Structure formats: C-alpha cells, structure tokens
Amino acid sequence: MDTRKILVWFRNDLRLHDNEMLVEAIAKSDRILPVYIFDPDFSGTEVSDGNHAGPCRQRFLLESVQALRESFQRFQGDLLIVSGQPEICIPELVEQYDIAEVYHHREVSNKETADSSSVEDHLWKLKVNLRHFIGHTLYNKEDLPFPIKDIPDVFGQFKKKTERDAMVKECLAVPEKISFVEVESWGEMPAIPECPEEIIHGGEAAGIMKLEEMLRADSPVHAKINRSQAGKSDFSTHLSPYLATGCLSPRKVYWAIKNTLEGKAATPVLSAILQGLLLRDFFRFMLKKHGVNFYTEKLEHLQAESDPQVYVQLLENWKTGKTGHVIVDGFMRNLNKSGQISNAGRILVATYLVHVLKISWIEGVLYFEQKLLDYSPASNWGNWANIASGAVEPKAKNLYDLDKQLKMLNLEAQV
Ligand SMILES: Cc1cc2nc3c(=O)[nH]c(=O)nc-3n(C[C@H](O)[C@H](O)[C@H](O)COP(=O)(O)OP(=O)(O)OC[C@H]3O[C@@H](n4cnc5c(N)ncnc54)[C@H](O)[C@@H]3O)c2cc1C
Known part of the structure; x- marks a missing residue:
C-alpha cells in the first residue's frame, strides 16, 4: 500500500501549538518529514537584504530550532536539519523520500517570498505542490474587513475597523500523535556561537513560560508599567523574540491575555501588548500591500x-x-x-x-x-x-x- 508523505518546511514557525500547517500535514498524510534549512549566509558578516544574524540572534534561533527538535523527539521522531539553498534541498528531499506534497508558511519579506517562489518553481518540475499556510498574524488576511489592497495605510484606521469587524480565531491544540518518515540521519545542528552576555533562551517552552510569567500580577513588567503611563514607559515583556521566530503564536498571546482578563477591561500593560500585536500585523500587511x-x-x-x-x-x-x-x-x-x-x-x-x-x-x-x-x-x-x-x-x-x-x-x- 502507498504511504502518503508530506514534507513540513519550518521557518519562522518553530512550535507545535497553534500550527495549522503541522495539524493539516498530520491529517492529510500517513507520515510527515519535518525539515529546517539553515541558509549558509545566515551567519555571514556581510550585511545585505539577506538573513544575516549576529551571534546573539544566531544563538536564540539555534536554541529555538533545537527545542523544536526535542519536541519531535518526544513523539519518537525528529526534525531533519539541512544546510543549503531551499530550492535545491527541498526538491532533493522530495525525490529521496518520495514526498507527495510540501507544506510551509507564507512570508512577506523579499528574501523569504523569493525563496518560496523559487522552491515552488522547482517543485513544479517534479509535479509536486507547495501548499501555503498563514500562521504569523493575529488576524488571517481573509478574516480582515478589507482586501489587502484596501487596508488603510494609517494604523489608527486599520485598528478601529479590524477590532470592530474581525475576530481572532481560537488557537489550535498541540497534535496528540505524529508519525514520521523513516530517516537514517537527522543531521547535525550548527555550533551555538558565544554571546557577549547571557541572553534569554529560545524555544517554544521558554516562550510559553515567559508569557505565563508576564501574566502573573506580581510580574516586574506590571510593576514597571503601572508606575507610569502605558506605552510611554521604557518597559519590555521580552515576548518579541518568541513571536519573531514563531516559538509563540500571536493568537496564543492574545487568548492568554483575554482569558486572564475574564471579560474585565485590560490593564495598561495588557492593552499595550494587545496594541503591539495589532501593530505587528499592520506592518506585515503593509509590507504585503506595498513591498519594501x-x-x-x-x-x-x-x-x-x-x-x-x-x-x-x-x-x-x-x-x-x-x-x-x-x-x-x-x-x-x-x-x-x-x-x-x-x-x-x-x-x-x-x-x-x-x-x-x-x-x-x-x-x-x-x-x-x-x-x-x-x-x-x-x-x-x-x-x-x-x-x-x-x-x-x-x-x-x-x-x-x-x-x-x-x-x-x-x-x-x-x-
Ligand atoms: C526602529 C524600530 C525597529 C523595530 N524592529 C523590530 C523588529 O525587527 N522586530 C520586532 O518584533 N519589533 C520591532 N520593533 C517594534 C518594537 O520595538 C518591539 O516589537 C518591542 O520592543 C518588543 O518588545 P516587547 O516584546 O516587550 O513588546 P510588547 O509590548 O510585549 O508587545 C507585544 C508584541 O507586539 C509586537 N509589537 C509591539 N510593538 C510593536 C511595534 N511598534 N511594531 C511591531 N510590532 C510590535 C511585538 O511582537 C511584541 O512582542 C521595532 C521598533 C522600532 C522603533
């Protein structure tokens, strides 16, 4: 009997919770092959439009990828680590493992959308489909009260209409069971670089812990912001690195805040965070609408x-x-x-x-x-x-x- 296999290409979505791409891949296949591809340029020192990271960002990302690996290992599987250009690596893996379809999240930046198009072109030659998912924003584009081309360029107008007319979807649960493609060697992680200072640790569990810590009424973030006005203080919840790498989904943060509030009005710190999530969506939609x-x-x-x-x-x-x-x-x-x-x-x-x-x-x-x-x-x-x-x-x-x-x-x- 034929086994249907789906390759799940992870990029800035390093989590098991609220991950529609992963849930769908598990539902539509017999086995999945989760893959993370390190761009050989990512640790380069040349600064350009590419994905160049200094040692602290590299460290945070490597820890986040490693954490995802360990999550899959708890399901008796793993994350395949590859280094190279996605348009070369993915078609090779498709042929090697007899993959039926490739799933990934749609991105908005020049480099990442170019990578997707190039992978799509190469897969097309193999008659394999690249399926796009949306998982980086609080609101999916089809849930907005306007098409992307009509999104107001002024944040205040975007916020007013979106909060009034659009709904934030519920989070998807972590999958209960995952079957993996059999792989001989799951690949080595690049070495984690030294950082001048101890930085916060990457990974889904670390992100969830940071979120829970932040929501406790006795957290230092609350004390700091409550002494001054929301948004005008030099405060930080440190959620953004987890959101940027996808270790936390924006919907997870949103619903954790809403559930903590239990229908009560948001405190200054919580409404500043909710507004931040919306700003994050706004800038993504602006980049999608206009390009850089x-x-x-x-x-x-x-x-x-x-x-x-x-x-x-x-x-x-x-x-x-x-x-x-x-x-x-x-x-x-x-x-x-x-x-x-x-x-x-x-x-x-x-x-x-x-x-x-x-x-x-x-x-x-x-x-x-x-x-x-x-x-x-x-x-x-x-x-x-x-x-x-x-x-x-x-x-x-x-x-x-x-x-x-x-x-x-x-x-x-x-x-
Ligand atoms: C010049 C400049 C460059 C920036 N570059 C980035 C960047 O590369 N990546 C990034 O995530 N943020 C960027 N920001 C936005 C913002 O400074 C950070 O998101 C914020 O400091 C993160 O801290 P926090 O997690 O405590 O935010 P919180 O107050 O906890 O807000 C919750 C989340 O909302 C989002 N958010 C909050 N404010 C903004 C904002 N102004 N724009 C977009 N998203 C926001 C972040 O994801 C943040 O984690 C930039 C801001 C400036 C002025």
Missing part, C-alpha cells in the same frame, strides 16, 4: 550628512555606542551585548541616527537586522520608515523629537 520599495522610494531623498568620511565615523560611533550622548550610547551598548532593546529605546536611538546625525535610516535597518533577537523584516522596516518619515511628514515630526522623548521617559536629567 514603498518605503525606500518615498524616503530616499532625506537630508543626509554629505562628507563621506564624517558619515562613516558618525555611523560607527552610533553602532558602537560612542556618540557621546549618554542615553543613546547606553541603549546601543546594551543592544550590542544582549540583542535586546525596548521599544522606547529603539525610537530614541533611531531618532538620533536619522534626525540628529543625519544618517540614512537604511543603515539603521541593516544594523538592527544583525543585532536584534526579535528581528523581523516587516516590523523593522515599518518602524524605521515611520521614524524616518518624521522628516517628511509634519504630523509625525513631534513624535520623533529627541528632547520630548527623553522628557517622556524621565531621562532628560541624565544627558
């Missing part, structure tokens, strides 16, 4: 420091935390050590780079790509573009005034 050229073309004429030598030195000072501005330098040094920086810290250092030093915002995008544990193309490009737009959109100007930001954070005395 939308931002780069609109903002390419920003005033920039004209002396190339000065430009390079100013940029280097910013990256290494040696600008002489105590607060900016503190945030940048911490980012370099730990891969983490609060939202308020990001706005501050980005404002300083773009509006004070007059350096191209793209330099900031690329540097954050290397350093951030939670790097995610849509959120990174979207937030940087917003800050850069302060120079061209008068309404945004106030928001990106450095002195006002320091005042809001009660940090002006330290400068």
Whole structure:
C-alpha cells in the first residue's frame, strides 16, 4: 500500500501549538518529514537584504530550532536539519523520500517570498505542490474587513475597523500523535556561537513560560508599567523574540491575555501588548500591500550628512555606542551585548541616527537586522520608515523629537 508523505518546511514557525500547517500535514498524510534549512549566509558578516544574524540572534534561533527538535523527539521522531539553498534541498528531499506534497508558511519579506517562489518553481518540475499556510498574524488576511489592497495605510484606521469587524480565531491544540518518515540521519545542528552576555533562551517552552510569567500580577513588567503611563514607559515583556521566530503564536498571546482578563477591561500593560500585536500585523500587511520599495522610494531623498568620511565615523560611533550622548550610547551598548532593546529605546536611538546625525535610516535597518533577537523584516522596516518619515511628514515630526522623548521617559536629567 502507498504511504502518503508530506514534507513540513519550518521557518519562522518553530512550535507545535497553534500550527495549522503541522495539524493539516498530520491529517492529510500517513507520515510527515519535518525539515529546517539553515541558509549558509545566515551567519555571514556581510550585511545585505539577506538573513544575516549576529551571534546573539544566531544563538536564540539555534536554541529555538533545537527545542523544536526535542519536541519531535518526544513523539519518537525528529526534525531533519539541512544546510543549503531551499530550492535545491527541498526538491532533493522530495525525490529521496518520495514526498507527495510540501507544506510551509507564507512570508512577506523579499528574501523569504523569493525563496518560496523559487522552491515552488522547482517543485513544479517534479509535479509536486507547495501548499501555503498563514500562521504569523493575529488576524488571517481573509478574516480582515478589507482586501489587502484596501487596508488603510494609517494604523489608527486599520485598528478601529479590524477590532470592530474581525475576530481572532481560537488557537489550535498541540497534535496528540505524529508519525514520521523513516530517516537514517537527522543531521547535525550548527555550533551555538558565544554571546557577549547571557541572553534569554529560545524555544517554544521558554516562550510559553515567559508569557505565563508576564501574566502573573506580581510580574516586574506590571510593576514597571503601572508606575507610569502605558506605552510611554521604557518597559519590555521580552515576548518579541518568541513571536519573531514563531516559538509563540500571536493568537496564543492574545487568548492568554483575554482569558486572564475574564471579560474585565485590560490593564495598561495588557492593552499595550494587545496594541503591539495589532501593530505587528499592520506592518506585515503593509509590507504585503506595498513591498519594501514603498518605503525606500518615498524616503530616499532625506537630508543626509554629505562628507563621506564624517558619515562613516558618525555611523560607527552610533553602532558602537560612542556618540557621546549618554542615553543613546547606553541603549546601543546594551543592544550590542544582549540583542535586546525596548521599544522606547529603539525610537530614541533611531531618532538620533536619522534626525540628529543625519544618517540614512537604511543603515539603521541593516544594523538592527544583525543585532536584534526579535528581528523581523516587516516590523523593522515599518518602524524605521515611520521614524524616518518624521522628516517628511509634519504630523509625525513631534513624535520623533529627541528632547520630548527623553522628557517622556524621565531621562532628560541624565544627558
Ligand atoms: C526602529 C524600530 C525597529 C523595530 N524592529 C523590530 C523588529 O525587527 N522586530 C520586532 O518584533 N519589533 C520591532 N520593533 C517594534 C518594537 O520595538 C518591539 O516589537 C518591542 O520592543 C518588543 O518588545 P516587547 O516584546 O516587550 O513588546 P510588547 O509590548 O510585549 O508587545 C507585544 C508584541 O507586539 C509586537 N509589537 C509591539 N510593538 C510593536 C511595534 N511598534 N511594531 C511591531 N510590532 C510590535 C511585538 O511582537 C511584541 O512582542 C521595532 C521598533 C522600532 C522603533
């Protein structure tokens, strides 16, 4: 009797909970082959549009992939680890293991959508289908009250209509049983690089633990935010690296908060997180709607420091935390050590780079790509573009005034 096998290609979806792609693959096959592909460029030092990660981000990702491996091992299976170009590796695996279909999650960034198209083209030659799933957002695009092309470009309008007219789906449970394709060697994980500082640990279980910790009323996050106004404080729940790698699904975070509230109104910290989840969706939908050229073309004429030598030195000072501005330098040094920086810290250092030093915002995008544990193309490009737009959109100007930001954070005395 024929055995139907499905290859499940994991990327930024490193979890068993709320994973429609995995649930469907198990339901539609006799056996699955879960695969993670390391891009040989991912640990490269060259900064470009590619997926380049510094040691902290590499470490967090490797721990998250390893955790997924161990989850599958508890089901008497494993995660196949491969290194190479997806369009080469996947068709080879399809032929080697006689795979009937390949499942993966749809992405929005240039690199990842190009990878998907290329894999799809190569599979087409083998007459094998690449099935796309949506699993990165709180709202699936078909649940929104507008088609992608009509999504408002203003977050406030998107939020108002979406919260009024769309529903967040329930989370899917962790599968109870998984049957795996027989594999002789499941492959070796790349070595985990040294990090200058102890960073938070990656993985689904670590993410769920962080979420549960954050929801406890005595958590330090609550104490910090409740002393000041929501969204205006330098606080962090540290959920974003787990959301960026897919160790946590946004719906899991949403429903955990809603269940904790039991119908009561959200506290400032919880409504700030719910708003963050919606912003995250918004930037993904904006990238899908416009592509990255939308931002780069609109903002390419920003005033920039004209002396190339000065430009390079100013940029280097910013990256290494040696600008002489105590607060900016503190945030940048911490980012370099730990891969983490609060939202308020990001706005501050980005404002300083773009509006004070007059350096191209793209330099900031690329540097954050290397350093951030939670790097995610849509959120990174979207937030940087917003800050850069302060120079061209008068309404945004106030928001990106450095002195006002320091005042809001009660940090002006330290400068
Ligand atoms: C210049 C700049 C670059 C940024 N780059 C990234 C990035 O690469 N990846 C990333 O995940 N976030 C990015 N952000 C958004 C935001 O700073 C982080 O998501 C936030 O600091 C994460 O902290 P948290 O987990 O405590 O957030 P919480 O307050 O707990 O919010 C819950 C979740 O909502 C999402 N979220 C919150 N605020 C935003 C926002 N402004 N935009 C998008 N999503 C948001 C995050 O996934 C976050 O984990 C950037 C912001 C700026 C100003």
